[in-house]
Each structure stands twice: as C-alpha cells, then as structure tokens.
C-alpha cells in the first residue's frame with residue numbers, strides 16, 4: 001500500500017505574496033519616491049530600468065511600454081507590418097504572440113513546434129516562408145530559448161526580421177547569448193507570473209538598432225513628434241514610473257530568483273525519477289536543449305498515457321495547484337477559424353495541448369511542497385494501478 005500523505009496541506013500553483021513580502025519595505029519605499037516626485041510617467045526610474053535591462057540582454061536599446069502584448073504590437077508596427085504581409089509564429093503559445101499580427105491586418109502563419117522543447121521548429125518555419133513573409137516571431141516558451149542559431153541563419157538568409165517573444169524568458173540565453181539580443185526586437189513582459197513580475201501590467205521592447213527603437217518610442221506615444229504633430233498613427237503605451245521603480249528593486253533579485261527556479265527544476269526531476277514515474281514513459285520530463293540556459297518560468301510534464309486530465313483532477317482534489325499552458329493551440333481557436341486551419345494541420349502543437357501539465361514553480365516554493373506534489377502524483381498512479389490489476 002502506498003503511504004497516504006499528510007492531509008490537505010495545499011500547494012498553490014503560484015503565490016506571489018511570499019516573494020513580495022521579503023522585499024516589501026524596499027518596494028514601498030521605491031513607490032513612495034515616485035509618489036513624492038510627481039514624475040509618474042517617463043520618470044528617471046523608467047530610464048534606469050530600460051538601461052539596466054538593455055545591459056542584461058546585451059542590447060544597446062530598450063523602451064518601456066504598457067505590457068508584453070503591446071511590446072509585440074509595437075515591434076510589428078515599427079517594422080511597418082500591415083495588410084497583405086505574413087508573419088510566422090508558433091501555434092503553441094500564449095494568445096498575445098499572435099493577436100498582434102491579426103490586429104495589424106496581416107496574416108498569421110502558424111508554425112508547428114519541436115515536440116521536445118515546445119518551441120518553433122525551424123524546419124517548419126522555413127517551409128512556411130513566402131515572398132510576403134515580413135517577420136518571424138519565435139517564442140522562448142516556459143523559459144527555454146528557441147533554437148536561435150538556426151532561426152537567425154534562416155531569417156538572415158531570407159532577409160526577414162526576427163522578433164523574440166521573451167515574455168517568459170528574461171535572463172535566458174542560447175549558446176551563451178541572451179534572449180532579446182538575437183532578433184531585431186525582443187519583447188518582455190512584467191506580468192506578475194513572469195520571472196521578473198511586477199505589480200500590475202508592464203512590458204519592454206529591446207532593439208539592436210537605434211532607428212528601430214526610435215520608431216517604437218514614436219509609435220508608443222501616439223506617433224506624436226513634436227507635441228501635437230502626428231506623422232503616423234501610434235498608440236498610447238507607457239510603463240508607469242511606479243512599476244519601473246518597483247521593478248528596479250526586483251531586478252536586483254532576478255539572478256537569485258532564476259537560480260532558485262533552476263534548483264527547483266532539478267529537484268522535481270530527481271523526485272519524479274526516484275518515484276519511478278518516468279521509467280515506463282507515462283510521464284515525460286521537460287527536455288532541456290544542451291545549448292539553452294533555461295530560466296524555468298514553468299516546469300512542464302507530458303502525460304503520455306491519456307490520464308492528464310484525470311491526474312490534474314486528482315491533484316486538485318488534494319489541493320495541489322496545476323495548470324495547462326495551453327489547452328487549445330492558437331490555430332484552432334474560434335477567433336482564428338477564418339484562417340482555415342483544420343485539426344491535424346499542426347500535429348505537434350495539438351499533441352502538446354493534450355499532454356502538457358504544469359506543476360507549481362516559483363522561487364519561494366519549498367522542497368517539502370515539491371515532495372508533496374510528487375507524492376500525490378505517485379499516489380494517483382498507485383491507485384490507478386491497483387484498479388487496473390483488480
């Protein structure tokens with residue numbers, strides 16, 4: 001008989017309060033500084049955050065904006081993407097990676113993923129390039145960089161700009177080169193669940209070229225320059241000074257957050273292996289590309305035996321939070337039906353949505369909580385096995 005674990009000690013999927021409690025005084029002092037200064041927009045904190053993030057990403061330029069979604073939209077606008085253009089993006093990602101393309105009237109061309117990394121498959125991307133392709137948006141999903149060496153060569157060969165969706169991957173690198181430094185643009189999000197999570201919405205665009213970042217800044221400020229003169233139709237997208245000031249405090253912690261995530265990933269892997277859950281291939285552990293410096297925004301399992309939803313239900317009953325990022329591939333979303341993708345058209349993306357399951361993953365998660373998560377998965381399978389042999 002498997003041992004029953006301690007009853008109902010909940011393990012939340014995410015608890016931002018734990019990390020924020022540690023830096024409460026510093027963050028509130030930073031916010032108070034902005035409060036007292038009255039410089040709520042375009043203040044010195046925004047400039048400082050832009051500079052520090054640019055330095056970390058090994059890029060010369062960065063511009064704050066209101067969200068990761070806006071960062072992607074602004075990058076496409078700065079490239080002049082419009083109706084008649086095509087943009088390549090993976091189908092297995094968060095909605096915002098693709099909606100920016102649709103919003104500009106351009107055609108979304110969905111690319112399948114490499115089933116091991118869940119990231120854009122460079123070969124499928126190559127097959128989908130046409131004379132109308134105006135940009136490629138690789139996504140560094142769950143904190144693992146896409147194959148940026150191959151994708152950069154591909155983009156260069158066809159003279160197509162790359163926009164990196166690094167919303168889940170600040171601090172990650174491929175072959176030692178940071179994400180955001182490979183493409184013409186990098187897009188970051190400070191949504192609270194991201195590795196550098198703020199206290200509300202926020203985002204940033206990085207750029208390797210001064211003209212491009214200038215274009216982003218123009219477009220993010222209503223296309224207005226000088227004041228009340230509009231040469232192009234922009235949007236209003238700014239990073240608030242209070243967010244920037246608070247994020248500067250958190251940025252000092254980013255390296256320690258990242259190492260905590262990496263240690264947690266190692267421990268999950270060890271515990272799942274020790275529990276014998278991976279030996280027969282029912283549960284597949286996350287694959288790490290040897291060239292990747294993975295920052296583990298998420299720890300994802302593949303449940304190969306068709307029991308994903310049953311397992312998730314069991315964990316939920318035992319108060320262990322899990323999530324499915326993402327349950328429906330974007331090419332099969334109702335709002336994109338007009339694009340004409342049929343089930344089966346991007347098989348690896350579709351299979352991932354059926355098999356993937358995410359476990360709690362945040363820097364303050366404890367070893368005891370990880371033990372409980374894995375013990376609960378073991379119990380589920382021990383019960384399923386008892387039923388099967390009964």
Ligand SMILES: *Cc1c(COP(=O)(O)O)cnc(C)c1O
Nearest residue numbers: 067068069094096097167189191
């Ligand atoms: C979170 C996220 C975004 C959007 O960021 P917001 O700040 O929430 O707008 C874009 N792409 C990916 C892959 C994301 O995870």
